[in-house]
Structures are given as C-alpha cells and as structure tokens.
Amino acid sequence: MNGDVRREWFEKDYYQVLGVPKNASGAEIKKSYRKLAQQFHPDANPGNKEAEERFKEISAAYDVLGDADKRKQYDQVRDMATSGFGAGGFPGGFPGGGGGWPGGVRYETFDVGNLGDLFGGLFGSRQGAARPARGDDLETEVSVSFDEAMRGGTVPVRIQGPAPCQACHGSGAEPGTSPATCPQCGGAGQVATNQGLFSMAQTCPRCRGSGRVVEHPCKACKGTGSVRTTRRFSVRIPAGVKDGARIRLGGRGEPGPAGAAPGDLYVRVGVGRHPLFGRKGNDLTLDVPVTFAEAALGANVQVPTLNGAVTLKVPSGTPSGKTFRIRGKGAPKRGGFGDLLVTVRVEVPQKLSRDEKDLLQKLQLAQKDSPRKRLGVEA
Numbered sequence: 001m002n003g004d005v006r007r008e009w010f011e012k013d014y015y016q017v018l019g020v021p022k023n024a025s026g027a028e029i030k031k032s033y034r035k036l037a038q039q040f041h042p043d044a045n046p047g048n049k050e051a052e053e054r055f056k057e058i059s060a061a062y063d064v065l066g067d068a069d070k071r072k073q074y075d076q077v078r079d080m081a082t083s084g085f086g087a088g089g090f091p092g093g094f095p096g097g098g099g100g101w102p103g104g105v106r107y108e109t110f111d112v113g114n115l116g117d118l119f120g121g122l123f124g125s126r127q128g129a130a131r132p133a134r135g136d137d138l139e140t141e142v143s144v145s146f147d148e149a150m151r152g153g154t155v156p157v158r159i160q161g162p163a164p165c166q167a168c169h170g171s172g173a174e175p176g177t178s179p180a181t182c183p184q185c186g187g188a189g190q191v192a193t194n195q196g197l198f199s200m201a202q203t204c205p206r207c208r209g210s211g212r213v214v215e216h217p218c219k220a221c222k223g224t225g226s227v228r229t230t231r232r233f234s235v236r237i238p239a240g241v242k243d244g245a246r247i248r249l250g251g252r253g254e255p256g257p258a259g260a261a262p263g264d265l266y267v268r269v270g271v272g273r274h275p276l277f278g279r280k281g282n283d284l285t286l287d288v289p290v291t292f293a294e295a296a297l298g299a300n301v302q303v304p305t306l307n308g309a310v311t312l313k314v315p316s317g318t319p320s321g322k323t324f325r326i327r328g329k330g331a332p333k334r335g336g337f338g339d340l341l342v343t344v345r346v347e348v349p350q351k352l353s354r355d356e357k358d359l360l361q362k363l364q365l366a367q368k369d370s371p372r373k374r375l376g377v378e379a
C-alpha cells in the first residue's frame with residue numbers, strides 16, 4: 001500500500017475518465033480502458049494534441065483503477081475529498097504538501113509515504129485508531145513478610161515466557177544484518193482501511209505495527225526476536241510497601257514485534273501478616289491489654305513498636321477501647337513514618353486469687369451507684 005498519492009486524485013474522477021461506474025468490476029475497467037486506449041492512441045491520432053492528452057489521462061486512470069490496492073486507496077481519498085473536506089479546505093493545512101492547496105495553483109506531487117500518516121494528520125485519529133506496536137505487559141507476584149515489607153529491600157523474581165533474543169537483541173534480524181523498512185506501510189506501522197472516514201488507520205498486518213520487516217531472520221529466534229526462557233530479576237521493594245501494591249519494571253515485559261519496544265513487567269507484592277501489628281494506610285495498629293486498675297487509676301505501660309518498646313501514659317479513667325496515637329512509630333512512608341495507633345483493652349481476669357476476690361468484693365460494696373442507672377431500670 002505504499003506509493004505516491006497524487007494530488008490529482010482529489011481532483012480527477014478516474015471512473016469518469018474511463019467511463020465506468022464506481023462499482024465497476026476489474027474486468028469492466030480493463031475492457032473500457034482497452035477500448036479507449038485504442039481509440040486515443042497517439043499512433044492512431046498522429047499530431048492530435050487533444051487525443052494525446054486524453055490518452056495520457058486514460059493511462060493515468062487505469063494505472064490506479066487497474067490495480068486493486070491503488071484503487072482502494074484512491075476510493076478512500078475520493079470519499080474524503082467529496083465529504084466536505086475537499087470543498088472547504090483541509091483543517092490545519094495539508095500535510096507534506098506545499099502551502100496553498102486547495103486554493104493555490106501549484107499542483108505538485110506530494111509523497112506522504114503512506115495513507116496512515118495522511119489520515120492521521122488530517123483527523124488527529126492516529127493514536128486512537130491503532131495502538132503503537134509494543135510488547136505485552138507481564139504480571140507476576142512476590143510474597144514478603146511483614147517485617148520485610150517494613151524494611152524494604154530487594155527480592156528475586158522469576159519470569160517464564162517470551163524474552164528478547166540474546167543473539168539479535170530482540171531485533172529478529174540475523175546478527176550483522178538489520179530489519180528493513182516495511183514495504184506495506186512504508187515504516188509507519190499503520191495502513192489505511194476502508195471503514196469510513198474516521199476509523200481508517202489500522203495496525204499494518206505485514207509488520208504488525210513495528211514498521212520494519214526482517215529479511216534475514218535470526219537463526220536463534222527464527223526472526224521473532226523473542227525466545228521462551230526463564231528470566232530472573234531483583235525487584236526493589238520500597239520500605240513500607242502495602243499489600244497488593246504493583247511495582248512496574250519498565251521494559252521487562254514481553255518483547256515487541258520485530259524489535260519494537262518491549263512491554264512492562266508488573267510485580268504484585270503480597271505482604272504477610274504480623275502477629276501483633278495491623279495496618280491502616282501508613283499507620284500501624286496495636287491492641288494493648290490493661291487491667292481494670294490500670295485503666296481506672298492510670299499507668300505507664302510498655303508498648304512494642306517496630307524499633308523497640310516505648311512507654312505509653314494511660315491516664316486515669318481511660319475507657320476500654322480508647323485509641324492513643326504514638327507519632328512516627330508507624331509504617332515507613334515517603335519522607336517519614338506513619339503513626340502507631342494503640343487501642344487499650346481492659347482485660348477481665350479469668351481466674352482470681354483469694355486476695356483479689358476479697359478486694360474486688362470490697363470494691364463492689366464501695367461502689368454506691370450502678371453503672372446501669374441511666375438505663376432507668378435500677379436505682
């Protein structure tokens with residue numbers, strides 16, 4: 001589908017020139033061309049300038065309509081030209097051409113190389129119509145312990161599957177040779193398709209979007225640029241990584257077609273549980289049991305953190321379930337640490353010594369008001 005797209009395509013109706021309907025078959029076009037060519041051939045019309053011009057026109061028309069691929073391109077260009085753009089002028093000027101079209105008089109040949117470029121440039125649809133060629137992304141998982149997640153570090157990752165060929169560095173071309181520009185798309189990686197005005201660019205089937213084709217395939221990978229193998233990477237886990245986080249390793253995915261850019265590798269991190277600490281974002285959580293006496297009278301209690309114990313001052317009259325925030329003792333985060341959220345739980349003894357029992361009975365007698373007074377059922 002490469003070749004020159006001539007400006008006269010927008011101007012000249014080749015079907016009219018050959019006197020055939022737009023849906024004429026290849027055979028009909030050929031038949032009509034032969035008849036006209038005989039009629040206006042310079043040999044049959046010596047010295048007749050008009051006939052000579054006509055003959056040239058007929059030849060030019062058949063050059064396009066007689067070739068199925070060129071005819072398809074021509075039809076697309078014509079559709080575009082007659083759908084309003086041609087008459088009103090192309091928005092933003094004409095790619096690749098000298099200025100002044102369509103009002104100007106300079107009718108030069110403009111070589112846009114491929115129609116994908118032409119249409120993409122005109123309608124800005126190139127990105128949306130076809131994805132740029134690139135290898136697929138891969139995803140894998142690693143598991144780390146809670147402590148490893150807090151510390152951060154590197155963990156080994158193993159990937160099995162397509163990888164860039166070592167012999168040709170993923171180009172697919174035998175070492176010493178290099179891939180050639182794709183003849184079908186002229187290296188653009190896209191070709192025009194006939195699906196109406198606004199969805200015309202399509203990934204080139206010949207080069208699968210890479211814009212290049214391999215003429216001397218690499219023997220190690222049979223020209224694919226990729227081989228199935230096991231790759232090992234070290235993945236850096238940032239300190240404080242959260243469970244389910246995805247770490248992207250750019251360019252470590254599957255190789256692209258014919259040496260195009262590889263995809264990315266995503267490593268999903270599974271973080272194990274800790275016997276004591278929980279997690280809320282960058283904060284760590286911890287339940288700390290206290291006795292009724294400590295909660296009622298107040299106490300200094302020792303609380304574990306990621307880096308050693310700290311003293312938490314529990315004030316007198318602390319209710320069970322109250323949470324205290326210890327700043328900077330949480331999970332590592334960018335530029336610092338989260339907090340440790342300590343929730344105090346008043347623990348009820350399951351077994352009592354005789355002394356404890358005596359003292360609690362004394363306490364019970366000393367407490368005049370029932371805590372259920374406000375429920376209105378006890379005095």
Ligand SMILES: [Zn+2]
Pocket residue numbers: 165166167168169170171172173218219220221222223224225226
């Ligand atoms: Zn290779």
Ligand SMILES: [Zn+2]
Pocket residue numbers: 182183184185186187188189190204205206207208209210211212
């Ligand atoms: Zn191509």
